[in-house]
Amino acid sequence: MSESTGLRARKKERTRDAIGDAAVSLFLEHGFDRVSVNDIAAAAEISKPTLFRYFPTKEDLVLHRFADHQGEAARVVRDRRSGIKPVTALHRHFRAGLDRYEPVTGLNDHPEVVAFHRLVFTTPTLAGRLTQYQLEDEAALADALGEGIQARLRAAQVLAVQRVLARTNWQKIADGRAAHDVHPEAVADADQAFSQLR
Amino acid sequence: MSESTGLRARKKERTRDAIGDAAVSLFLEHGFDRVSVNDIAAAAEISKPTLFRYFPTKEDLVLHRFADHQGEAARVVRDRRSGIKPVTALHRHFRAGLDRYEPVTGLNDHPEVVAFHRLVFTTPTLAGRLTQYQLEDEAALADALGEGIQARLRAAQVLAVQRVLARTNWQKIADGRAAHDVHPEAVADADQAFSQLR
DNA sequence: GTTACTCGGTTAAAAAAGCAACCCGGTAAC
């Protein structure tokens, strides 16, 4: 079938996961600023230079989970079937994310996921760097949408919508509601927001 | 206490264990000749050259467990307290091994250990190489005992005794008896054999 | 009788990891 991933690649991936998991779990337990990169390296059983070879900065240890979705919007637009408008494709994609309760949509009530989002939103340096990521994502989406100011404006608006929707969902769940319970509202919000984009 | 083992050393040890364990468990399951070094490398998730950097030959993948006791007899003799004769020290050491049911003494009825010994004894190339190890051990013991033919003779006799004792114990256990049950006989045999050496 | 496997074992080059030492900004000690 498809286990043709070489030994090297497999181990690198595993190391990367080990570092990321160790970091996130330590951050959740003690807070971002109270955990040093040395602690993380020790927990992941790697050396400090190795850690920085996998993640350029301390913040990326947290944000790689968002980074994994990097360029997703652009890809959705590029891969849409002919005859479908970009906004429609993005709308459907986001809705599918809601139906799968994907963490990125904010609609996920697993305690770790909720705590993880709180960690990101309440740590200034993390929130700051997260917007950096989103700006890159926006640029990629703009490229996929075409050229000129028009494309860039649309890209910005789409991502703003997604950001607000995700944040809204997360807030409701952080207030104690269950994801399943919030789902209908989340879908309704998304429908409204995306149709206003057209 | 003792966490001062560097990262590198710790990982090396773990890799070595992983290879050795993978090898032995595959050998026990399928037989020495029906498992290739490639299979072992794959199971241990390392490459073939790495395997051979840890173990010089395929046989050593099995025999390293004996090799870990390499030079033990010589050390026992050298480290004996003053006033104690070499044979006495070796006798006591062997007896202590019996009391701890150490696999090397043959007096151990853990299924894996029994199967492991059967594997070694019934695979000619392994049995052959095992005697090589014992010859080196014999030379070391001879050195510890002094110089000349006299020392070499004594060394040979001591190791021969230990070999026969261990083999005898193993045979009884392979016949289905419990180690605890065999223990008194094993001690008696050892006492008799060692006192005849004097 | 070549051809083409497989298997134990080796080689050379390149990637990756470890280690120790360092830079720089902050901050606590005295």
Add this chain to the structure above:
DNA sequence: GTTACCGGGTTGCTTTTTTAACCGAGTAAC
């Protein structure tokens, strides 16, 4: 105020590992 430590990152240098290719002996195919 300087000394000293801690934090995030970096820099060489060495050790370890992967990769792919190979050698030489055995052996099955045809």
